[in-house]
Amino acid sequence: MEPAAGSAAVALTGVHKTYGTTRAVDGVSLTVERGEFFGLLGPNGAGKTTLVEIMEGQRRADSGTVAVLGESPWPRNTALLPRLGVQTQSSSFFVRLTAREHLATMAALYRCDAAAAERALASVGLTEQGGTRVDDLSGGQRQRLAIASALVHDPELIFLDEPTAALDPQARRALWQVLRDLKRAGRTIVYTTHHLDEAEALCDRVAIMVAGKVAALDSPGRLIAASSPTTRLLVPADRLSVARARAIPGVDRVTEEGGSVVLETLTSGPVLAAVDGIAGLQGVQTRTASLEDVYLALTGAQAPAQPQPQGQDWPPA
Numbered sequence: 678m679e680p681a682a683g684s685a686a687v688a689l690t691g692v693h694k695t696y697g698t699t700r701a702v703d704g705v706s707l708t709v710e711r712g713e714f715f716g717l718l719g720p721n722g723a724g725k726t727t728l729v730e731i732m733e734g735q736r737r738a739d740s741g742t743v744a745v746l747g748e749s750p751w752p753r754n755t756a757l758l759p760r761l762g763v764q765t766q767s768s769s770f771f772v773r774l775t776a777r778e779h780l781a782t783m784a785a786l787y788r789c790d791a792a793a794a795e796r797a798l799a800s801v802g803l804t805e806q807g808g809t810r811v812d813d814l815s816g817g818q819r820q821r822l823a824i825a826s827a828l829v830h831d832p833e834l835i836f837l838d839e840p841t842a843a844l845d846p847q848a849r850r851a852l853w854q855v856l857r858d859l860k861r862a863g864r865t866i867v868y869t870t871h872h873l874d875e876a877e878a879l880c881d882r883v884a885i886m887v888a889g890k891v892a893a894l895d896s897p898g899r900l901i902a903a904s905s906p907t908t909r910l911l912v913p914a915d916r917l918s919v920a921r922a923r924a925i926p927g928v929d930r931v932t933e934e935g936g937s938v939v940l941e942t943l944t945s946g947p948v949l950a951a952v953d954g955i956a957g958l959q960g961v962q963t964r965t966a967s968l969e970d971v972y973l974a975l976t977g978a979q980a981p982a983q984p985q986p987q988g989q990d991w992p993p994a
């Protein structure tokens with residue numbers, strides 16, 4: 678079937694991909710709008726990389742329709758390639774070149790000049806390592822180079838597969854800024870991550886994949902709001918007993934965790950006022966639901982994603 682020449686950056690309908698008996702992608706339909714920052718989340722083996730590779734044109738879907746910037750990425754669509762930026766989970770490099778030479782080579786392949794390579798190098802904070810051979814870069818530096826390689830030709834649509842996996846906290850934050858700047862410049866970003874705080878901070882919408890299917894798809898805010906309106910209040914245990922906490926009107930559940938008494942409530946205002954009256958608010962912490970709570974609720978029963986062979990110590994005791 679011909680893909681519909683729509684305005685979406687990516688449009689998938691009923692996409693399936695099976696490896697042997699493994700249904701890696703099992704009927705995925707979704708749309709990524711232009712200019713959107715879209716996150717693919719899910720446990721190991723959920724099918725994220727397979728799905729991204731299908732969008733990139735690196736893998737052929739068994740069935741379904743795939744439209745990327747209004748075109749079919751398969752069979753290999755050479756008109757589409759310069760418009761896409763791709764960082765894969767296992768990137769390959771010209772290992773004997775320096776980082777700068779590697780990027781200059783990538784730039785030349787896309788008919789971009791050396792200045793583009795230098796800009797890409799700077800955008801991931803690798804200017805100082807420009808003269809280092811790719812072989813001699815650290816794991817995180819290589820990952821940054823892979824990201825720079827995906828950005829060097831200023832593509833419209835950027836696919837990043839776990840770009841922040843090996844980055845130190847500073848580099849991770851720096852990359853967030855790079856990605857936010859790209860979004861501000863109108864680029865579309867599709868990326869996978871296991872960092873749920875990061876997805877919550879960056880993504881306009883996320884799809885949570887479980888066993889090849891999309892289990893949830895919406896903005897992080899709406900997913901969180903829909904999942905749990907419960908607020909948790911953590912009160913130092915030496916100031917409030919469990920029995921006293923249970924007696925507060927509006928408290929649905931009380932547990933002890935570490936040195937805290939944890940109160941769950943749908944009416945945090947009045948409950949906080951009551952706690953203030955009994956114990957004061959010094960040291961009291963308030964926790965609302967996060968994307969991680971939504972994720973764990975959807976995937977908890979599924980982890981690990983695949984049945985593990987017998988005799989292996991997994992999950993670790």
Ligand SMILES: Nc1ncnc2c1ncn2[C@@H]1O[C@H](COP(=O)(O)OP(=O)(O)OP(=O)(O)O)[C@@H](O)[C@H]1O
Pocket residue numbers: 696699700701719720721722723724725726727728766983
């Ligand atoms: N080339 C392949 N041949 C056979 N099976 C594969 C291949 N690639 C992936 N699979 C299987 O397909 C399923 C989905 O894998 P995929 O790499 O898409 O998951 P993922 O969500 O990206 O996981 P991760 O978070 O670990 O990167 C897994 O069960 C995996 O073992």
Ligand SMILES: [Mg+2]
Pocket residue numbers: 725726727766838
């Ligand atoms: Mg993957």
